[in-house]
Amino acid sequence: MEKCHLMTIVVLIGLTVRWTVSLNSYSGAGKPPMFGDYEAQRHWQEITFNLPIKQWYFNSSDNNLQYWGLDYPPLTAYHSLLCAYVAKFINPDWIALHTSRGYESQAHKLFMRTTVLIADLLIYIPAVVLYCCCLKEISTKKKVANALCILLYPGLILIDYGHFQYNSVSLGFALWGVLGVSCDWDLLGSLAFCLAINYKQMELYHSLPFFCFLLGKCFKKGLKGKGFVLLIKLACTVVASFILCWLPFCTEREQTLQVLRRLFPVDRGLFEDKVANIWCSFSIFLKIKDILPHHFQIIISFCFTFLSLLPACVKLTLQPSSKGFRFTLVSCALSFFLFSFQVHEKSILLVSLPVCLVLSEIPFMSTWFLLVSTFSMLPLLLKDELLMPLVVTTIAFFIACATSFSIFEKTSEEELQLKSFSLSVRKYLPCFTFLSRIIQYLFLISVITMVLLTLITVTLDPPQKLPDLFSVLVCFVSCLHFLFFLVYFNIIIMWDSKSGRNQKKIN
Numbered sequence: 407m408e409k410c411h412l413m414t415i416v417v418l419i420g421l422t423v424r425w426t427v428s429l430n431s432y433s434g435a436g437k438p439p440m441f442g443d444y445e446a447q448r449h450w451q452e453i454t455f456n457l458p459i460k461q462w463y464f465n466s467s468d469n470n471l472q473y474w475g476l477d478y479p480p481l482t483a484y485h486s487l488l489c490a491y492v493a494k495f496i497n498p499d500w501i502a503l504h505t506s507r508g509y510e511s512q513a514h515k516l517f518m519r520t521t522v523l524i525a526d527l528l529i530y531i532p533a534v535v536l537y538c539c540c541l542k543e544i545s546t547k548k549k550v551a552n553a554l555c556i557l558l559y560p561g562l563i564l565i566d567y568g569h570f571q572y573n574s575v576s577l578g579f580a581l582w583g584v585l586g587v588s589c590d591w592d593l594l595g596s597l598a599f600c601l602a603i604n605y606k607q608m609e610l611y612h613s614l615p616f617f618c619f620l621l622g623k624c625f626k627k628g629l630k631g632k633g634f635v636l637l638i639k640l641a642c643t644v645v646a647s648f649i650l651c652w653l654p655f656c657t658e659r660e661q662t663l664q665v666l667r668r669l670f671p672v673d674r675g676l677f678e679d680k681v682a683n684i685w686c687s688f689s690i691f692l693k694i695k696d697i698l699p700h701h702f703q704i705i706i707s708f709c710f711t712f713l714s715l716l717p718a719c720v721k722l723t724l725q726p727s728s729k730g731f732r733f734t735l736v737s738c739a740l741s742f743f744l745f746s747f748q749v750h751e752k753s754i755l756l757v758s759l760p761v762c763l764v765l766s767e768i769p770f771m772s773t774w775f776l777l778v779s780t781f782s783m784l785p786l787l788l789k790d791e792l793l794m795p796l797v798v799t800t801i802a803f804f805i806a807c808a809t810s811f812s813i814f815e816k817t818s819e820e821e822l823q824l825k826s827f828s829l830s831v832r833k834y835l836p837c838f839t840f841l842s843r844i845i846q847y848l849f850l851i852s853v854i855t856m857v858l859l860t861l862i863t864v865t866l867d868p869p870q871k872l873p874d875l876f877s878v879l880v881c882f883v884s885c886l887h888f889l890f891f892l893v894y895f896n897i898i899i900m901w902d903s904k905s906g907r908n909q910k911k912i913n
Contacts, residue, residue: 412550413535420531420557421523423802427795428519428567441508442790444570446474447486448500448509448518454483455490456503459654463665468503477668480651481604485575489521522566522574530578531557537585537763544766551810555773556762558806560799561780565752568792573752576606577759583616584735584763588728592620592636593643600647607669611739611756615731618719622726674748676703680877681751682782682884683744684710690878703747710745714892718899729767730899735760737895744888751786754779757888768823768898769811774849775891777804781856782884784863785877793864817842826901848890855883 434442453469453476454462462483465471476483493500493514500506500514538553566573579602586595599616602609620640627633655661676695677686685694685707694703718737722730739757743749758779765772780800787796807813819825819842831838863876 412546413539413553416550416554416557417531417535419554421527423558423799424523424526424563424567425519427563427792427799428522430568430795431791432515432568432570433790435510438508440474441510442570444518445508447570447572448514449474449507450476450483450486451490451493452501452503452506454487455494455501460658460661463655463661463668471668473507475668477671479604479607479669480655480665481601482572482606485525485572485605492521493517518570519567522570522572525572526566526574526578530574530581533578533581533585537581540585540589541766548766548810551806552766555765555803555806555810558799558803559758559762559776559780560796560803561758561776561783562755563799564780564787564792564795565755565783568795569752569786569790571752573606573755576602576609577755578602579605580609580612580759581763584732584760587616587619588731592623593639596620596640596643597647600644600651604648604651608753608756611742611753612735612760614715614719614738615722615734618723618734619726619731622723625723626726672704672747673700675700676707676747677749679751680785680874680881681749682754682881682888683746683749684885684889685745685749687882687885690882707745707747711741714741714745718896721899730902732760732763733895733899733902736764737892737899740888740892740895744885744892751783754782765807766811768816768821769807770813770816770849771822771845771891771894773804773807773811773813774852775887776807778852778856778884778887778891781860782880782888784860784880788863817846823898823902827897830901852887859883 432442432444434440434445457468461469462476465475469475490501496517497513500509500517534556535553538549538556541549541552544552562573562577565571579598583595583597583599583602586592586598588595596616599609599612603613621637624633624637624640627636629637649656652662652665655665677683677689680686688694698706715738718734722734736757739760743753743757758776761772761775761779765776777800780796784796787793816822819828822842822845824841828838828841859876859880863880866876868875
């Protein structure tokens with residue numbers, strides 16, 4: 407009973423922070439002609455309500471794809487349609503075809519903010535609470551503290567409630583999927599993850615760990631017996647899920663191809679805005695987009711992404727475990743973010759979710775990563791005038807993590823899960839005993855750098871010849887961090903022994 411009361415308080419705190427951030431601003435407020443992501447979400451409601459389903463993804467006089475055309479999978483469109491029916495009931499002007507563009511009344515802002523909050527309450531928050539309740543080998547208070555820290559993660563709050571999106575829906579479905587397959591409810595877990603992919607195609611960042619973990623389970627059960635039956639059931643679940651979501655768009659070949667073209671716009675190039683991945687950071691020194699042919703950029707991006715995630719995926723397939731699954735989710739999502747094609751700065755949220763799931767296992771490194779992931783979106787958040795919410799939520803999150811997990815006391819090799827790696831290195835370099843101290847110094851340098859860069863970006867004007875200087879510096883510094891974390895998480899995965907008796911597991 408005490409745990410229920412504490413969890414209720416945690417949820418209320420999370421909701422209060424979310425609602426407070428939503429009252430500040432949102433992307434593109436009062437900035438014609440595009441008005442930002444808030445208008446994109448409203449416009450999709452307008453389109454899905456007023457046009458036949460076969461016209462949702464096609465360019466026409468009623469659906470100008472240059473003005474926030476739908477570019478997410480069918481489940482997002484269905485969600486927009488559902489919201490549109492509610493909007494129609496309250497005020498038809500909110501979704502009137504053509505005439506509702508740039509609608510920004512106070513009542514409509516309240517409605518749109520409420521839709522994000524309800525989606526959080528129905529999908530994301532219950533998954534977080536249940537996940538934390540299922541953690542083994544930690545006390546009730548630690549479970550509650552873990553839930554509080556995850557719900558206070560500033561990156562997701564600022565993007566969904568400040569910038570204005572519905573990332574918590576796809577991330578919530580993905581988390582339900584993690585819960586399902588970790589608890590051997592493999593079919594329900596697969597169904598939940600299929601819903602995540604059909605809501606936002608970026609959930610493909612998590613697809614390979616799901617595939618490898620489930621395939622490893624099938625191998626373990628034996629492909630000539632129970633494993634084969636499970637494989638068939640999983641295949642049927644995935645196919646049926648996709649058919650149900652895509653059925654209205656599968657009646658004609660061109661209809662299906664058009665949706666796919668909208669979901670994967672490869673013509674946009676290697677990257678667009680300033681994003682903290684390899685390609686954007688490397689372009690500081692060498693303009694890859696101008697030097698290499700378009701198709702060659704795609705090939706290079708694919709090869710780097712595939713090679714960087716291959717070791718972790720192979721290990722998970724051969725040795726499937728809940729712990730390995732969670733860490734492989736981090737590694738693969740980070741590989742996609744760093745090396746894949748057409749990455750957006752908000753895609754770092756897809757890495758942050760699995761990092762939140764290992765917060766209780768490696769609190770120091772997880773907290774550090776989540777701070778960096780929020781910092782990496784600084785140019786976007788400043789563009790949306792979210793400086794004060796950024797500072798307040800980041801400080802609140804850091805204090806919550808520091809007090810809940812005593813993160814500065816969790817920096818030994820054992821707590822960082824680097825003991826096996828260090829012992830391997832010490833066979834050849836006996837003096838290699840300073841790894842934990844190096845990581846502590848790196849953390850201190852990292853925090854100082856992020857604070858200074860934030861202050862410089864906010865207080866100083868960039869040189870006229872280099873107007874993007876501060877944004878590029880933020881992306882470059884963040885990219886260096888992410889490369890470091892990619893190495894770190896892969897070390898944990900590859901040096902993890904099957905006898906890890908002290909690791910927290912999902913029941």
